[in-house]
Every structure is written in structure tokens, then in C-alpha cells.
Amino acid sequence: MQAIDLTSMTWRKSSYSNSDGGACLEVSDDVPSLVPVRDSKDPALGALVFSAFAWAEFVESVKGR
Template sequence: MSIRRDLSNATWRKSSYSNGDGGACVEVADNVPGAVPVRDSKVPDGPALVIPATGWGAFVAAVRSGAFPSR
């Protein structure tokens, strides 16, 4: 199921983990109530994943705890 959200007023910020040479650039918007939109900064007019805020919080907590080790 797909639900469309108006993200025209979203304030995007690049992840601190994105590299600076134009590679893996992820942006998130923090000002969308109850959700966290995520997009590829290289394609700002492309699609965004909109994740429930509770799910995003659980994901960030898992990353910080080392549940997804880097290679």
C-alpha cells in the first residue's frame, strides 16, 4: 500500500555518515510529524521513503548499538 505525503515543506539535512565526494549521500527530514522521510541527495526530486518515527527511532538505536556492523 502506498500513501502519498506532501514533502514540499520538508527541511532536508544530509546524514553525517554520508561521504563528501558525492557518493553514498542520504538525506532525512526532521520536520514531518510522526514520520521521517529519507531520500538520496543526488536525486532530490526522486522518491523518498517515509518511515514511521517509531520505526526510525528503533533503526537508529540498532545502528548505534552495533547491530549492523560495517565491513
């Protein structure tokens, strides 16, 4: 498995995130087949990286909950 350079990626928060800076995740769309996910409050901790398929399955499973 190759290391991914997270420093030059563009990150985005969900539109459902609140403006208080609470518990938010950020994702990057910069790697076509992978979805890096990190804590917006402490991005220096690194990211968890999921396959695009696994991330899509996760998002579908939590929609509407």
C-alpha cells in the same frame, strides 16, 4: 494514508556523510510522527516514509556497525 508534500521540507544529511557526494541519505524532521528518507543524489525519485518509532529502531540497530 495521506500524501505528504515533500517539496517544502527541510532535508539534512548525516554528519557521517562524506564530502565526495557519494551514497548519502537525507532525512526530514518536518513531520513529527514520520521520517521521510530520500537519496541525496536523486531527490526527484521521492522518499520512503517511516514511522518515527520504526526509524529510531533502525538507527539503534545499525549504530556501531
